[in-house]
Amino acid sequence: MITTGKKASYDLNLENKIILLKCPLESYKRTSSDSFSIENRLLDDGKIIHEDGKSYSWCIYTSKEIVDNDDEVQFGKLTTTLRSNNDPYQWMVKFKYNTEFPHPRYMNLSMDDINKGNLNRCGTNLVVINRDSNAEKISGFKGFNFYHNQPIYDFKLDSQTNLILACGAWKFKSKLPSIYLPEFISETDTNKIMITNNNANIMVIKKDISNANIKVSLKEMDSCKYECKYEHFDESEKIKATTMIFNKNNTFKELKLGSIRNYHFIMKKFGTKKFTYKCKDCIGEVKESELIVFFKPHDYDSTEFVKKYFDRDINSQPECDLENNNLGYLIHMSIRGTIFDVTKLSASHGPDMKDFNITDESIKYIKYPKVESYSCIYMTPVGKYSVDFGVKITTPTPIPRTPNPTRARVEKQNMSNNQTVFLFVLLILLFLLGILVIKVVKLKKEKINAYLIERKIKTNYPNVWSWWNRMSGGKLKDNLKTITKESELPSKYNMSTEMNAIDGGKITPDSSSIYSEFLVKSQKKFKIILAYEVYHSDTFNGIILSQPPYNEKLTEFWRMIFEESINIIIPINFSDDGTSEESNLIYWPPKQEVYNGIIVEYVKTFYSTMKNITGLIYKLTRGKKSSTVTIYCIKGWKLYEIPKSLDDLIQLYDEISKLTPKNKTLIHSSYGCDSPLYYYTYFCAIVDTFFSDKDECNPMKVVKSIRKKRYGGKLSSLEYAYVFNAVAKYFISKKVILDVDGYEEFNKKYDNYLYSKTKVDCKKIPSLRNFIYFINILDEIKMEEICNQVLDEYVLNVDILKDKCQKFMKALQYEKLMKDNVVFNKYPYLYCLDDHSVSGGSFNIYGTDVVGYINANEITYNSKDGSQRKIVMCQAPTSGTKYGVMDMFFEQDIDAVAILLNDNEIDGKVMPYLSTTTPQCYINDFHVTIVKVQNIKDMMKVIHYKIVKGEKDEINLRFYVYKDWSKKDIPNDILSFHSFFKHIIEEKENKNIVIQCDSGVNRSGILGYLIYTIDNISENHTFNLIKNLGILRRHRYGIITTPEQLLFVLKLIIIHYKSHIDNIDQNLCPNVVKVIQNYEKQREEQVITVKKVKNKK
Incomplete structure (x- = not known):
């Protein structure tokens, strides 16, 4: 239920300890334009019970969770069209408590019941409550380690209701x-x-x-x-x-x-x-x-631990405690070689009784006033233990005594006893020696067996061990430098062989041309989706790397999947910030769709044992021919960050390599050509090659063979470390490498290296944490990878563009037919998208249904401070749009206008629609007055206008003019442009901004891209230049046409935050500036080389 407020809610009653609530999935849509962003808590699969083929699921909640959240739960945000406004709504459920819903009676459940299957189930879904009061679903009774008195609930799903109570409940009972x-x-x-x-x-x-x-x-x-x-x-x-x-x-x-x-x-x-x-x-x-x-x-230490000594010159009268708390009860006293059995002392014992003084706690021998030593012997549960007292001397002094026949007999008996003890001890020693010999022989045998096993494995996999010895030896950092150097390709692969000059010096590479022979067969002719087959083996029928399938290319994408017999798709979706734009990346239909005769039908969802992977199965049918496609969705990876688990690669490889028949795998990522595409590709190819070709021990040959078949693939040293660590761990798990200790040491080196490259201390300014992390890990390789994506991110072919730019095309058609010198579009190749287009006024282009056309697009978004900003990127007014632009200022509630023109362009491209010198002028129905002019610097000024429309409407506008541009549409002075940017952005009232330049794309794109990117720098959003570019290009097509423009924006962002960055680490700014400068130098050399190649032709 959606209300006219900002919440969608249900009023429900609740008394039970646990319930199921129907909650929408990300695929939920009321209309085709809706999107749903799910709550982070529900991303944990253990909190959700899924139903196949549904756009909703059942979310598990306990009463404690609900009470802790003020009697309400949130499912996420629904963006839908309500009253013509595209507004986000918070989807939540509220509760109040009563006793209408009874709780099921608990039944006792034991392990015997589980093993025997003596269970009367009322439902098909089990949920348990853990000791922390959190609930989780379980697959069944068997295999789950219950604790004593743990509650277990059974649920029966009912799609006709929104709330489900448990139909059965147990408490697990353990044996004593x-x-x-x-x-x-x-x-x-x-x-x-x-x-x-x-x-x-x-x-x-x-x-x-x-x-x-x-x-x-x-x-x-x-x-x-x-x-x-x-x-x-x-x-x-x-x-x-x-x-x-x-x-x-x-x-x-x-x-x-x-x-x-x-x-x-x-x-x-x-x-x-x-x-x-x-x-x-x-x-x-x-x-x-x-x-x-x-x-x-x-x-x-059976005697030493209790030995007590008197002072050397002091003797003592013998006395023993009847009970020793550490040992047991007293049985004997040994005094001057005579042993007395104190357990038999009694009045009937005879004359010896008078020699002892017995109390409740101790017994004292009073015949001798003083003795040099004596012992108290106690009985314990395991035998006798002696407590010795005496003077600590090296050689005891014999005490003269008269011959005593009884004593001689006792001493003889003691001697015989001692001999028996000696023989017994000797036998024990011999026995222990025998055990020791057996253990030594056994250990020797185990070592020999281990040696033979290792030798056999080394014989079977000499290439793996040769690689491992090189990889594990020496310093990891030095090895990675060598690896990165070995990955370099010849110069013809490091630059594009064909580059087209556009609009006076902009160089845009056609990166596909040198690799065209490796395009999949279905794409070689039209090249709508650039998909390259980069690896083929007995295990893999092919690994294909592809661009992401934008909505505009979905029909072609499914045609390619069907015709190329692809049966595995691995989309890598980055979990950055959950913006609604990411809904464009989920292209698989929730039920069934038809794409140009190909029926794509949902079969089922399955949840793999792999933590970050969800599986979907689809059936593709065209005519009588059909095939099955399995989609393994990798989630949880973050752009520019190394994945947290090596097992993501290992487990995915294990699962896919076991499938039959030989699989053909297509991999793509969310944002074009990114490094993570190659993590899994390199891992598969290296492991597969090492198993199939025993002569190959250099993984960089495998890497280079892949890079020669598709642009990109150049990883940083840290990324190579991740891939090779996963390869090593895989071989350890398969017992191909037996050097477990060596791997543990190698993994420690990897962890230390990862920490040194990624540590970010940003506690003082948490909002900059993700940006600081980005510039900390940035190197020339990553910079090149990002700049290459500028050329591929949301690039559409001409036919699709024309279909998405109908207003633009009708305006062009009018100009060609009428020839009345009325111009609506200055450049026929700079398209204006119908989506997010902005109009002005009520005039229409003659013979068309196009009203108020002015060649402008807008983007509206919430910045990090929560405020809303609108940016309109607009072509400078022409004879056909000058009045519509003025109307647009009123209709769009504009606060400020940025004009990006050189001095020699002002009169021809701003005039006659706006005067920069005349205090007052009339433009059709508009009365324009210059209120104030501020000359900030030579190339910057701010002009304050009052514009009156008719007799009633009036607005005050600030026009910010910047006039220092190079031929490449990049400001000549980055510091002056930063000052210009700050004047616009630091004025709090400037929330709705129009940016105008000659084309409305090139220079406007730089300023719009800069404002949007800085507005979205926060601790909750990954700093992502390419994702921001993709979002803006979906609103204003074609902005940031060259890597040089992107580098300019990045440098300006660094300058903007330089003081904050220096407070965190003074080396960060110099390091990242050096990286950018090195790449700019490398790119300049590329451009020079390309021009020479083209001149030769």
């Missing part, structure tokens, strides 16, 4: 998870053993004496093994940790309850911990998990 320590999960970990003590399973872990930060997590029993994370379970039930001590009856006693924060706890020294976790709603009868862990010292 077990507790585990991720650092110690390996079953072969030698630091961990499992024992059973008194029917309790105890994990025993060796650790150092230092404190340790240990992680505790959960895993679902018999399901996730070790993959499940703690957050897969309910965070409201935390894991608890209790400190335990091992006591006399071989059980554990609780000491104190500890805490676990962020799934970690600090373990000080050693001891026993019990971990518990309760899950009240997990599947099964048991609702609590438990794990007991004893952290014990390593064998090599």
Whole structure:
């Protein structure tokens, strides 16, 4: 529903946690002139449920999202014709809450239910809500990793309504998870053993004496093994940790309850911990998990870690704690070589009882007042550990004592025990030695196998390894310099062989002539769409690079697709700023269209696993013959920026190369001949050639063979780095290159190089971020690429132009027939488009239906500050248009007029319709008065006019006159023209501007292009000279006819922002000016060479 305001809205009721709302796609149109720009949030495929063949989809929203957005959601902007005005409307939905819509009852869902397929579905579309309260669609129950208590909803689509509620709902229930320590999960970990003590399973872990930060997590029993994370379970039930001590009856006693924060706890020294976790709603009868862990010292410090020493000259009376919190309970005391079993001390034990003093906490041996050393021996869950006390001396002094038969017997027994221990240790050492030998042999064998595998691969792919050794060795920057140098072509390819002089010195190359033999067969005669076959192999039946299919060339484009048997199309649409002009780039029909007898019928949409790619399938039919075309739409790439993922090239190549029969692929980009066209082309050709021709190891030969078949293709060093890194990663993934460590090092070099070339620190002036990025990455190669596009961007053949310029053609026809010296068009080759044309007055050309013709076009747009500006580019008045121009000033609400003429042109081209010297004059019904004249500089002035039409209408206009132009229609002094530009643009009232020059195209185009480009420099728009040029040419055809004019505009923009740029980086301006100067010098040499070639002919 579209209202007379600026919003399209529905009032809906909502109580459910999740709903589906019908939302339009970018293909939505009420009429053929409509366009729709979708909200950025909906570009995420996980938020949308698509219906094949529809111009709308179902958008997923949660109640939290709606509440957070003030009870409304936005789908995008609809530009439509309402009351004859082409206005944008915000498409949004508002909500209010009540209880009319019940929520479906939740059912429990387990993994067993999913595996067995015990699911009663009411719909065909599943959506889940994640822990962050965001929703996403899922393809099915199987393969999705649900977390405990995660809500799942089922929807049944209904095209007759705008709001859909869930018809079914589940909550996923996990089995009771077990507790585990991720650092110690390996079953072969030698630091961990499992024992059973008194029917309790105890994990025993060796650790150092230092404190340790240990992680505790959960895993679902018999399901996730070790993959499940703690957050897969309910965070409201935390894991608890209790400190335990091992006591006399071989059980554990609780000491104190500890805490676990962020799934970690600090373990000080050693001891026993019990971990518990309760899950009240997990599947099964048991609702609590438990794990007991004893952290014990390593064998090599089993005694040292507890050794305590007295001062050297002080002895102590032996005393031991009955319980040691780190170990367990006391069982023995060892004093002067005698071991006492303290567990058997009692009143009935005999005379020894009087030698001990026992309390609740400790036991003291009182027979000797002082001893030099003694030991307390404790029982732990895994055996005995000794705590030693004594004087730290190198050689202990023997204590004289009387012979004692009992002691001798004990010592003999100890000696026998020691021998047994020694033999046992020796056997263990031999066993460990055997294991070590086996591991060494196994490792040796693995290395030999790895060597043999690598040798076999190197034998099968010697060219790939030869290339990789050169690429990975040395500095990346030096390698890229060599690569860029190797990519150069002979001089005949670096310039166009035919160039046409137009309008006194403008040089425009016919870039297609030298490559004509490589045009596809269907385009060799008419050359309506320049499409070149640049590569052919057993895998690819052909790779064709093409111009983008403008609306005016769509019929020819589909004819070419059909006749050339093309079955793959790859359009690269840059996601810059989502302007409505981009709707021209989506040429595939939403349902079915007929193009000169060829029926193009939509079949289906499919969503690839590739993140930035959407697939469309179409059927083409002419007569009884039909074919199928698959369109892989690459999105998310930004002009002049390196794609963020190497996988875009790799996955697309994998998917297309598997198709049968051999595919024929056409590639084009949004804005003419751009570098990204060649990213995928070079990648395919290099990989394919390396596989098919084992003798070819130089990718630059492949690159040069492609460049010889189509103009352009000259990449910067950074772009070559991206392509070659993708090639290397592809061969690594296919195990053709086994040097994983080498690739990781190479990828680090690439990341560092990418960062050094693209880093932009523009925090102080964020609006200039994209412009600063552009001039930072600009080099001679990129400059040449951009200037080449000047010659191809929105260039139409004469037949199409005549059809789009009917008013212009009728005016020309009148001049030829009537011969009454009335002139409407000064130049018969400078066409004026009917679309966006501006008229003035009510007179009509005799014998035609053309009213108010003045050879002018306008563009109206919103600049970065939100204000609206109108630019009218107009041919200087002629005998047939001088009164219409005056009417146009009134009708278009003009604020200022820029006149771009030399001194010697003023009288002949401005007069007689406007006087620059006479204070007052009458022009038909118009009374013109000069109010004030400001001479700013020699070549600039501002004239203030008051113009009265009839008796009522009156306007005040400022005429800005600039009079210093070269023969190439470029200002002679860039600084004076910048001053002229600032006088116009800095006057806030100058929102509607008319720009006039002799042709209304050449000089007017420079100023109009400059104003439009600067108005659109912002942090939200990619700085895009060619896209801006294409937009303006669709309004005023033929502006910026030469690369020199574009370079002039770019230099003036740099001058305009120079102070801001210098505050960010003082080297940026000198560097980019040097780049431009180098390219200008190169182009001048080209022009001289071409003139010599033409003179010889």
